[in-house]
Amino acid sequence: MNLNEFNAKFVAAASGSTLTALTMTPFDVVKTRLQTQQPLPVRARPLPNVCCQPSNVQCVRQMSTFARSFTAEQIVCVWDHGVFRAEPVSGFTDAVRHVWRAEGIRGLWKGVGTTLVIGVPSSTCYMLTYDYLLHSALAPLLPASLAPLCSGILARSTITSIVSPLELIRTNLQSTPNHGQSPHTLRSVLHSIHGLARENGIRFLWRGLGPTLWRDVPFSGIYWAGYESTKNAFRQRGQTGAYVSFISGSLSGISAALFTHPFDVLKTRRQALIMSSSTNSQKSSVALLARIVQTEGTSALFAGLLPRVAKIAPACGIMIASYEGLGKLLLKN
Incomplete structure (x- = not known):
């Protein structure tokens, strides 16, 4: 060469x-x-007298008035069939949306x-x-x-x-x-x-x-x-x-x-x-x-x-x- x-x-x-x-x-x-x-952590049984609880994992928020009271950095997990169900970032477009929402377009770069x-x-x-x-x-x-x-x-x-x-x-x-x-x-x-x-x-x-x-x-x-x-x-x-x-x-x-x-x-x-x-x-x-x-x-x-x-x-x-x-x-x- x-x-x-x-x-x-x-x-x-x-x-x-x-x-x-x-x-x-x-x-x-x-x-x-x-x-x-x-x-995601999973609980064996629900807390007494509540249907939801705060957590710091990303999740669907508009579930109830209780859920809507939390900030965007928090999540609400709902009791469902014996576990607290949470919804993390679930795919490509969801991840893009979360990065954009948390850090703006600069976050993608x-x-x-x-x-x-x-x-x-x-x-x-x-x-x-x-x-x-x-x-x-x-x-x-x-x-x-x-x-x-x-x-x-x-x-x-x-x-x-x-x-x-x-x-x-x-x-x-x-x-x-x-x-x-x-x-x-x-x-x-x-x-x-x-x-x-x-x-x-x-x-x-x-x-x-x-x-x-x-x-x-x-x-x-x-x-x-x-x-x-x-x-x-x-x-x-x-x-x-x-x-x-x-x-x-x-x-x-x-x-x-x-x-x-x-x-x-x-x-x-x-x-x-x-x-x-x-x-x-x-x-x-x-x-x-x-x-x-x-x-x-x-x-x-x-x-x-x-x-x-x-x-x-x-x-x-x-x-x-x-x-x-x-x-x-x-x-x-």
């Missing part, structure tokens, strides 16, 4: 990363909020600065590393069918390990606040992380790296193997261009997202626990996984799937189309 080619690919990767971060952050915020909701700081350098380095491994380092060592898979895995493992502390900050900035807390700010998150890093050592900054690698390494391998094979299928039919890159990237991104989503939930929960009072209660990712399944059911492992897929499909398409399309355009000029 000569200098001109490197510069063109660098600019293309950075441009694609910036565009993706600016347009896709709301989906990331919604996904993180859905994944970090606190499980919460953490975008951190995302730019993380996303642009890491995605740029990732794309360039993958390109180098695919076309230079691994090309003479592996068959063409395996080179994309192995290049993606190696590139993602390296970059993810380096940027993990920044990802820890971003996840907590976008996570659901604990009951009674105001939304997280960068200062409050940095203060918490700094204190916990001093208490637990520098390794604390890489908390959640294990599940992040479980998510990103197979995602990257599946994505690149699928992308190259899909693009080759288009090429055999005589179809090339940026739109082919976009379609191939989007389809491969969806497939990889569906396969790796439970690991994304685990990674988000693991990192978001630092803002909880139970920070050290789940030191093992396996223990956290078992607890999620036991207390919330297997469906909790797919929380936030819709906003993640809604983000990844266009994000993967935009990124790869920018990288290949803009890169070729810059080389021509």
Whole structure:
């Protein structure tokens, strides 16, 4: 790769990363909020002489005059078939509405600065590393069918390990606040992380790296193997261009997202626990996984799937189309 080619690919990767971060952050915020909701407590029997009681979990409010007396930060749970029934954020549009109502439109872009700081350098380095491994380092060592898979895995493992502390900050900035807390700010998150890093050592900054690698390494391998094979299928039919890159990237991104989503939930929960009072209660990712399944059911492992897929499909398409399309355009000029 000569200098001109490197510069063109660098600019293309950075441009694609910036565009993706600016347009896709709301989906990331919604996904993180859905994944970090606190499980709902359930009472065995109703309180005497009342049909409702206040709580601090989001719920339907216009149930009675008693319910309407509470503020927007409170909820009312109604006795129904032996439990107090509560209604948390239940889906993509509901989560968007709650974020908008609580924090305004700016809340949907919460953490975008951190995302730019993380996303642009890491995605740029990732794309360039993958390109180098695919076309230079691994090309003479592996068959063409395996080179994309192995290049993606190696590139993602390296970059993810380096940027993990920044990802820890971003996840907590976008996570659901604990009951009674105001939304997280960068200062409050940095203060918490700094204190916990001093208490637990520098390794604390890489908390959640294990599940992040479980998510990103197979995602990257599946994505690149699928992308190259899909693009080759288009090429055999005589179809090339940026739109082919976009379609191939989007389809491969969806497939990889569906396969790796439970690991994304685990990674988000693991990192978001630092803002909880139970920070050290789940030191093992396996223990956290078992607890999620036991207390919330297997469906909790797919929380936030819709906003993640809604983000990844266009994000993967935009990124790869920018990288290949803009890169070729810059080389021509």
